[in-house]
Amino acid sequence: MINIGLLGCGTVGSGVVELLQKNTETIARRTGDTITLKKVLEKDQDKCRTLGIPDDMLAADINDILSDANINIVVELMGGIEPAFTFIIQAMRAGKHVVTANKDLIAVKGKELFETAEECGIDFYFEASVAGGIPIVYPLKQSLAGNRIQEVIGILNGTTNYILTKMSQEGQEFSQVLAEAQQLGYAEFDPTADVEGLDAARKIAILSSIAFNSRITLDDVYVEGITSITPADIKYARELGYVIKLLAIAKEDEEGRIQARVHPAFLPLSHPLAVVNDVFNAVFVRGDAVGEIMHFGRGA
Numbered sequence: 664m665i666n667i668g669l670l671g672c673g674t675v676g677s678g679v680v681e682l683l684q685k686n687t688e689t690i691a692r693r694t695g696d697t698i699t700l701k702k703v704l705e706k707d708q709d710k711c712r713t714l715g716i717p718d719d720m721l722a723a724d725i726n727d728i729l730s731d732a733n734i735n736i737v738v739e740l741m742g743g744i745e746p747a748f749t750f751i752i753q754a755m756r757a758g759k760h761v762v763t764a765n766k767d768l769i770a771v772k773g774k775e776l777f778e779t780a781e782e783c784g785i786d787f788y789f790e791a792s793v794a795g796g797i798p799i800v801y802p803l804k805q806s807l808a809g810n811r812i813q814e815v816i817g818i819l820n821g822t823t824n825y826i827l828t829k830m831s832q833e834g835q836e837f838s839q840v841l842a843e844a845q846q847l848g849y850a851e852f853d854p855t856a857d858v859e860g861l862d863a864a865r866k867i868a869i870l871s872s873i874a875f876n877s878r879i880t881l882d883d884v885y886v887e888g889i890t891s892i893t894p895a896d897i898k899y900a901r902e903l904g905y906v907i908k909l910l911a912i913a914k915e916d917e918e919g920r921i922q923a924r925v926h927p928a929f930l931p932l933s934h935p936l937a938v939v940n941d942v943f944n945a946v947f948v949r950g951d952a953v954g955e956i957m958h959f960g961r962g963a
Contacts, residue, residue: 664697668728668759670750671741672705672714675764675791679740680714702728725750729757739763748772755783764791770865770881773872793866794819794944795962802958803873803948810950812874817911819866821942821962822850822857823889827897827907827927828940834894849942859888860925863911870946871913871923879913879923887926905929906937 667683669676683690683700691697704722705711711721722728725746728737737754739761741747747768751761752775761780763769769776769792780787790800794817803812818824822844829840841858844850856862864884871879889909900907908930913923930937935957939945944962949955 664699665694665736666699666701666731666734668702668704668722668731668734668737668754669700670704670725670728670737670739670747672703672707672711672716673740673742675742676703676705676740677710677714679738680716684715701734702731704728725753729753729759734759736760736762739765739768741765742767744768744771748776751776752779755779755785755787758783758785760786760788762788762791764789766792766862766865766869768792770868773869773880774878789869793869794946794958795821795960797944797946797958797960797962799870799946799958800873803870807948807950807953810952812915812948812950814914814949815867815870815874815912815946816936817863817867817870817946818908818936818939818944819863819911819946819962820857820860820909821944822854823860823863823909824939824944824962825849825942826858827889827892827909830892830894831897831901831906834898836894837890837892858890860886860909861888863909864923864925867911867913867923867925870911871921874913874948875915875921877921879921883921883923885924885926889927892927900929903929904932906932908936908939910936 702722703711703716703720708721728734737759739747739751742765747765754761769789825844826840864886865881868879868881868884897907907927910928911925915921936945936947945957945959947957
């Protein structure tokens with residue numbers, strides 16, 4: 664039996680709880696072990712109770728999880744830098760394996776987290792931090808390890824891809840589509856991180872660090888958002904045989920330096936990424952052995 668301590672029971676955390684409840688038998692059959700939620704740390708404990716989590720599973724503080732010798736894995740879904748960073752470091756030093764979906768934390772504090780995980784001899788997984796449910800971190804680290812990666816290009820933000828798709832298909836202004844996206848729940852009340860390209864920049868920092876075995880931080884990424892894109896821009900692109908997408912790009916130059924950037928770009932209609940629309944994400948990878956491959960799915 665594998666016991667989990669969950670940090671955070673918001674939108675993502677509650678989804679994990681529901682998944683563990685709904686697919687208990689499927690998970691056990693495929694992993695060969697029973698995965699059990701043992702403790703949950705969440706400020707809003709009433710939210711946990713609505714998910715059927717009993718009071719004896721609610722942790723009063725992080726020490727309830729760290730001191731429980733039966734908890735094997737800590738799953739951090741709190742978001743933000745602190746206290747998530749401190750809690751993860753404490754969990755690692757307590758000998759617990761860690762899983763996180765926290766892209767901000769990986770992009771900013773990844774170096775310290777990887778070093779602590781290695782020092783403590785524990786496993787640290789962060790697949791869910793990039794591109795929603797698309798498996799891309801593991802393929803870059805393992806499946807494509809024999810390749811020299813030449814280029815990674817991604818549509819890594821569902822909000823901006825939805826906005827650009829609607830602008831392209833319906834000719835609407837940016838502000839109109841953003842308001843619609845907010846009403847549908849595709850965009851946050853404060854959409855700055857999405858529409859200014861910061862969310863995609865954090866994700867390409869993570870992917871480029873893995874793909875090129877380097878250490879790329881958010882400060883290394885050139886970032887430009889989509890707020891200045893107009894229907895006229897999109898019409899002009901279409902007339903020339905292109906579509907405008909917010910692309911996250913990482914490649915190695917001739918001198919071995921990693922260039923990472925996020926910005927709107929004219930993409931030929933013949934490119935595989937050109938047909939990735941709405942809230943979907945995709946990651947296009949070019950390697951010297953595998954050639955061109957693309958991972959596609961619903962993103963974040």
